[in-house]
Amino acid sequence: MAKKTEATVEEKLRALYDLQLIHSRVDTIRNVRGELPLEVEDLEDEVAGLNTRLEKLGGELGLIDDQIKAKKILIEESKASIKKYTEQQKNVRNNREYNSLSKEIEFQELEIQLAEKNIREYRAQIEQKNSVIDQTKERVGERQKHLKHKKQELDAILGETEKEEQALLEQSQAFENSIDERLVKAYNRIRSNVRNGLAVVAIERGASGGSFFTIPPQVQVEIAGRKKIITDEHSGRILVDEELAREEQQKMQEVFAKL
Template identity: 75%
Template sequence: MANIKELSVEEKLRALYDLQLIDSRIDEIRNVRGELPLEVEDLEDEVAGLSTRLEKLKADLETIEEQIKEKKNAIDGHKESIKKYTEQQKNVRNNREFNSLTKEVEFQELEIQLAEKHIREMKASIEHKKEVISQTKEKLEGRQSHLKHKKAELEDIMSETEKEENFLLEKSAEFQEQIEERLLNAYNRIRTSVRNGLAVVSIERGASAGSFFTIPPQTQMEIASRKKIITDEHSGRILVDSALADEEKEKMQQLFSKI
């Protein structure tokens, strides 16, 4: 990074620890939200999917109802044909013509039976689709209600924390500007590789915070002298002495209280 003021090792350690305290506070805020943003997103997708399915089911229903109308119209046409052929049978000149017309009547009657069978099947399909539509509507209403509740919950949390998070993000960016690129890269690399996001930790009871491995007294003295940046050989975290940590915690607490 260009135009960074040359800091002493102690100033670098303080800047790194301050950045860690700010970023940890941002992590806490985001942890409060937890999985809520993802839950809301998943529910929105589910509601959209159910709405699309409902529209398709309704369109299918309209199509089937239209097909039933067509079949009924066809039945009316077949009945008209039967009436016509029956009338013609009264004026036939021979048995061949009569038999031919009888076959036409039988064919029309079969067509009516087939159309009526299709209508019964389509009516059964309509009943099934109506049941599915009812179930889908009920599920959609339930998901919409759940989504509304989760959105309200997320909005409440966002309204409570958004101002603080934005302030802290600005401060995090400011502190990052103070830290040389090599150190900042190391900080970010460590932070993303550890579960709790702690890249800079203080010495507590002879060990690095959150660790059970004791740090040798000579190394503790070197850390307390603040003459060079030392990392924990087990976790890779950057180490600071407890006095420096307490001073920076107090300073950051005053910063956080201004929000």
């Protein structure tokens, strides 16, 4: 804590600009990845959803198959009943008994016709569901192939950048620990509110880097003096002079080269 209090304004500006350079490099790495992680996640969700649909369709086919089996059993039972009633008709004592058995036979025949109609409907449903299953399986195959490609792409990028990103994040934490907590909070607030995450920018040809509003000559002199922290009145960014920025960029490039 003592070192933070004793640090000069120039040391604070250099540390802040170094922190910005680190974060800008992390942003660049993440931009290289772009939307790939989200694309992979969306594809994984889509494949999982399609597989869930296949499971549901498979379950529905099982239920329909059970219904067909039940109707076939009913048909066999009705046929057995018809055979029994037909045999009983041979031994009836009067027309009333004969007609009663005839009605039973007629009813069982209607039951058979209805069951056969149901079976045809169930088979049509099976055909339709099998068509949907085939289409879904084809879609799953396409999505899995696309997912594999995207994962390979993402893994390749992560393999190239993950180690460097982690090292940069560790360095950014070390820099934050060396800067006044108040300044770090201000830096993070500015960074979250401005375009491209640039919270600390250099003067470029008399204008604020990132916003390009001209800085009055007297203010430029104050910035170059490095005696106080000055912000751009238009964007709120912390401003540093070109020479300081050039020196820190060269220093940090050497640091990044070792990562």
